[in-house]
Amino acid sequence: MINTILTTISVYFILIISMRIMGKRQLGELQASEFVIAIMLSEIATTPITNPEYPVTTALLSISALVALEYLISTLLLRSNKLKRIFYGSPAILINQGTMDIRAMKKNRIELDELLCELRLKGFSDISHINYAILEENGKLSVFPKADHAPVTAGDLKLDISDNGIAHLLILDGTVLDHNLPSVNWNRERIACELSKRKVSINDVFLLSVDDGKHVSLILKEKKQDA
Numbered sequence: 449m450i451n452t453i454l455t456t457i458s459v460y461f462i463l464i465i466s467m468r469i470m471g472k473r474q475l476g477e478l479q480a481s482e483f484v485i486a487i488m489l490s491e492i493a494t495t496p497i498t499n500p501e502y503p504v505t506t507a508l509l510s511i512s513a514l515v516a517l518e519y520l521i522s523t524l525l526l527r528s529n530k531l532k533r534i535f536y537g538s539p540a541i542l543i544n545q546g547t548m549d550i551r552a553m554k555k556n557r558i559e560l561d562e563l564l565c566e567l568r569l570k571g572f573s574d575i576s577h578i579n580y581a582i583l584e585e586n587g588k589l590s591v592f593p594k595a596d597h598a599p600v601t602a603g604d605l606k607l608d609i610s611d612n613g614i615a616h617l618l619i620l621d622g623t624v625l626d627h628n629l630p631s632v633n634w635n636r637e638r639i640a641c642e643l644s645k646r647k648v649s650i651n652d653v654f655l656l657s658v659d660d661g662k663h664v665s666l667i668l669k670e671k672k673q674d675a
Contacts, residue, residue: 455504459493462508466515485518536585543581546594556583567591613660622651622669632658 466489492510496502525532540552542563553563564575566589572578577597582590602609616631618624618639629635642664643650655667 451500455496455500458504459496459507462511463489463493466511482518485514488514539585540583541580542583542589543575543578546576546579548575552583558583563589572597610661612663615657615659615665617655617657619650619653619656621654624650632660632662634658 489511492507492514496504496507521535525535540556542549542552542556542558553560563581567573567575567578567581570589570591572591572593577593578591579594580590580592582592584590616628618628618632618634624636624639626636629639639650639656642656643653646666648666648668652668653666654669655665657665659665
């Protein structure tokens with residue numbers, strides 16, 4: 449039993465390292481070749497766990513070979529568009545300037561109901577409002593509405609709105625995240641000063657963030673809020 453537990457833990461860390469080597473995108477939308485690699489990795493990884501006689505070193509060698517193969521293919525795809533189209537395919541325009549391309553839909557095996565469902569998920573209930581709909585390489589649908597049905601932006605209204613960027617998390621559940629402090633030019637002294645003005649301690653804080661516009665957002669723990 450101990451050997452099984454140790455093997456499981458070893459395989460777990462081997463897979464984590466392998467996925468990290470192959471890149472963050474492996475954890476998101478998988479292309480066809482990446483999906484095949486993921487299935488093969490899972491099959492190889494489970495063999496030493498289900499079959500104690502199968503050596504872990506053999507599984508490690510197979511996993512290393514697959515990771516090296518994926519890394520090699522990814523490098524080649526960056527240098528060859530033709531090879532990239534073979535492995536990943538190319539985007540397909542399903543709606544072109546407001547006109548539905550039936551041939552492209554049949555080629556990609558997309559039913560009308562499926563297309564309408566995707567449009568509804570994007571917030572469009574009427575297909576006549578769409579200018580372009582493009583089926584991307586990863587299987588996602590990019591939708592571009594006609595100008596008179598596109599969401600109004602601050603630029604359209606000529607509004608002068610400041611861009612506050614993103615919020616940088618500085619405290620989470622009473623713990624200061626020191627690695628995020630340089631992002632907003634803060635330090636622990638600055639945090640202590642801010643909390644002192646609000647009459648709270650670090651232990652009372654559930655979340656404290658500061659965005660690029662220097663706006664501070666503070667959420668206290670439930671016990672402090674109820675007090």
